[in-house]
Amino acid sequence: MNELVKAFETRKKEAKKAKYLKVKQNYKHAVDVPKGLYEKCPKCKETVNMTHMKKTLFTCKHCNEHFRMRAVDRIRLTVDSGSFVEKGLGFITLNPLFNEGYDEKIKSYQERTKLDEAYIYGYGEILGNPCVIGVMDSYFLMGSMGSVVGEKVTKSFEYAIYKQLPIIIFTASGGARMQEGIFSLMQMAKTSAAVKQHSNQGLLYISVLTHPTTGGVTASFATLGDIILAEPGALIGFAGPRVIEQTINETLPEGFQRSEFLLEKGFIDQIVDRKEMKQTLSQLLHYHKKVMG
Amino acid sequence: MNILDKERKLKSLLTQLETMEDDILIVSIKQKIEDYKHTAMTNLTAWDRVLLARHQNRPTAKDYINYMCDSFIELHGDRLYRDDGSIIGGIGEIDGIVVTIIAEQKGKTVDENITRNFAMPHPEGYRKALRLMQQAEKFNRPIVTLIDTPGAYPGIGAEERGQGEAIAKNLYEMSHLKVPIIALVIGEGGSGGALALGVADQILMLENAIYSILSPEGYASILWKDASKASAAAESMKLTSYDLEELSIIDGIIKEPIGGAHYNPTQTFEKTKQTIIKELLALKSIKQSDLLQKRYQKYRKIGFFQRFNYDNLGGIKR
Numbered sequence: 001m002n003e004l005v006k007a008f009e010t011r012k013k014e015a016k017k018a019k020y021l022k023v024k025q026n027y028k029h030a031v032d033v034p035k036g037l038y039e040k041c042p043k044c045k046e047t048v049n050m051t052h053m054k055k056t057l058f059t060c061k062h063c064n065e066h067f068r069m070r071a072v073d074r075i076r077l078t079v080d081s082g083s084f085v086e087k088g089l090g091f092i093t094l095n096p097l098f099n100e101g102y103d104e105k106i107k108s109y110q111e112r113t114k115l116d117e118a119y120i121y122g123y124g125e126i127l128g129n130p131c132v133i134g135v136m137d138s139y140f141l142m143g144s145m146g147s148v149v150g151e152k153v154t155k156s157f158e159y160a161i162y163k164q165l166p167i168i169i170f171t172a173s174g175g176a177r178m179q180e181g182i183f184s185l186m187q188m189a190k191t192s193a194a195v196k197q198h199s200n201q202g203l204l205y206i207s208v209l210t211h212p213t214t215g216g217v218t219a220s221f222a223t224l225g226d227i228i229l230a231e232p233g234a235l236i237g238f239a240g241p242r243v244i245e246q247t248i249n250e251t252l253p254e255g256f257q258r259s260e261f262l263l264e265k266g267f268i269d270q271i272v273d274r275k276e277m278k279q280t281l282s283q284l285l286h287y288h289k290k291v292m293g
Numbered sequence: 294m295n296i297l298d299k300e301r302k303l304k305s306l307l308t309q310l311e312t313m314e315d316d317i318l319i320v321s322i323k324q325k326i327e328d329y330k331h332t333a334m335t336n337l338t339a340w341d342r343v344l345l346a347r348h349q350n351r352p353t354a355k356d357y358i359n360y361m362c363d364s365f366i367e368l369h370g371d372r373l374y375r376d377d378g379s380i381i382g383g384i385g386e387i388d389g390i391v392v393t394i395i396a397e398q399k400g401k402t403v404d405e406n407i408t409r410n411f412a413m414p415h416p417e418g419y420r421k422a423l424r425l426m427q428q429a430e431k432f433n434r435p436i437v438t439l440i441d442t443p444g445a446y447p448g449i450g451a452e453e454r455g456q457g458e459a460i461a462k463n464l465y466e467m468s469h470l471k472v473p474i475i476a477l478v479i480g481e482g483g484s485g486g487a488l489a490l491g492v493a494d495q496i497l498m499l500e501n502a503i504y505s506i507l508s509p510e511g512y513a514s515i516l517w518k519d520a521s522k523a524s525a526a527a528e529s530m531k532l533t534s535y536d537l538e539e540l541s542i543i544d545g546i547i548k549e550p551i552g553g554a555h556y557n558p559t560q561t562f563e564k565t566k567q568t569i570i571k572e573l574l575a576l577k578s579i580k581q582s583d584l585l586q587k588r589y590q591k592y593r594k595i596g597f598f599q600r601f602n603y604d605n606l607g608g609i610k611r
């Protein structure tokens with residue numbers, strides 16, 4: 001345990017020097033996806049102009065394939081301009097199992113994504129409707145949930161309770177973060193309990209499942225929304241397709257574990273196109289507005 | 294030499310003993326056996342405990358239930374799809390206290406393992422568990438769960454019927470069930486499949502049980518790209534009862550005899566029974582609102598990270 005405390009103190013000192021707030025303000029534009037000016041759409045193989053991605057809401061203009069999006073872009077496209085205030089800052093990810101290379105990995109993702117972790121949340125308004133909005137970023141270590149993500153998700157629910165607001169969470173995650181071992185697993189219980197607390201207050205929780213949402217996130221807060229929406233074509237499931245294929249020793253049918261499949265099986269309320277998302281969310285928020293007095 | 298090798302050596306010593314007739318030799322080999330047990334079979338590595346947790350002869354949930362309960366009536370089915378054999382549930386009486394017991398059940402033979410699906414539940418198993426737990430809440434019965442699973446089953450049917458949703462619902466509801474819950478890991482505590490029965494006021498483990506986010510084999514192959522490093526993975530994953538107690542994830546450990554629970558099942562069952570009775574009585578005396586508050590805080594505080602509080606800056610605009 002002494003070793004853990006020592007590591008803890010080292011990270012604390014380093015983090016003090018790092019100045020997270022400044023890093024965040026340097027955010028410019030999307031990472032990873034647009035490697036060149038023109039890219040081939042992975043679905044229809046047509047050429048897509050990546051510089052116009054924001055205009056097309058990060059979808060393919062030929063086949064409407066929904067590409068992955070950064071959390072910051074998602075927030076900009078979802079909430080009213082200027083209304084978002086990020087909360088829950090200043091968290092520092094630690095390495096409880098002393099996994100070799102994990103500290104470096106976190107640092108490199110922080111540099112690449114300009115985020116401190118795979119989840120951001122805060123206050124926002126959608127067409128004038130106030131809410132708490134949280135977004136997972138799959139570009140940060142596959143959006144996996146470790147101690148910090150679990151804590152921030154929990155805090156976002158607690159913030160929503162404190163403000164008596166509805167909450168919307170966009171999920172995108174490969175599941176629990178293996179590098180943090182049992183601590184990651186326990187975040188599933190922690191976040192689910194936080195959803196319950198929020199729900200007990202009679203408040204609305206909308207979860208929006210985006211590509212990909214699997215593992216420990218699917219098996220906790222992602223599937224606990226009062227209303228569960230999904231983007232078209234998103235991979236959503238508990239076990240990953242490869243694990244299932246290895247277990248049952250056959251290839252999986254086309255469209256298995258995609259949004260359309262889940263809709264058919266009765267696990268999501270609606271598939272919402274990205275173009276319609278903001279409108280749909282604002283309408284749902286409007287329906288649940290608390291009448292004063 | 295891992296614990297299974299040592300077990301084989303012990304067995305060969307014991308067979309030697311059987312064929313012996315000379316009294317002096319018998320005494321000396323008996324001494325040798327005792328010495329061997331105390332020197333070689335204590336101080337187990339994490340990997341040894343993984344092997345013991347999965348041991349062929351390790352007592353299963355039913356063995357515990359049969360010993361601990363004066364009577365037990367099994368209740369089947371989720372009322373939605375089918376009865377999942379990998380989870381058993383029912384009502385029993387432990388020393389005069391009526392409890393609902395939910396348990397993940399491994400099979401002892403190949404045939405039984407097929408019906409039990411190697412204790413890897415489908416969604417209907419978790420929904421059966423939830424149904425029975427809510428029934429317990431209605432009748433104000435405490436709940437005891439016995440955890441022993443490699444993990445939730447990864448298959449087509451399980452996905453079609455919402456494995457993720459079933460597990461999530463259990464975590465969600467168990468966090469607020471108005472009766473005391475004790476969770477005991479008796480063998481393998483495999484990931485979300487174990488946690489789905491593991492939200493409790495008291496989380497206990499048998500000494501040689503394990504509890505982890507995934508198998509050491511999986512950890513080694515995903516993070517180190519080498520499944521053969523499983524034993525090294527087990528050491529670093531902090532999956533033993535002692536590690537988890539040190540990390541404050543669990544509340545208590547029930548000791549096992551040298552060599553593991555299967556060397557003296559009755560002793561293990563008796564210790565388990567006494568511990569559960571003690572915990573039940575302690576939990577029963579707690580006021581309901583305090584119980585729920587404590588349970589929430591128990592999970593609320595789990596996490597390993599550091600934070601600077603920037604909240605007083607009012608957040609940042611993007």
Ligand SMILES: [Zn+2]
Nearest residue numbers: 041044060063
């Ligand atoms: Zn396309």
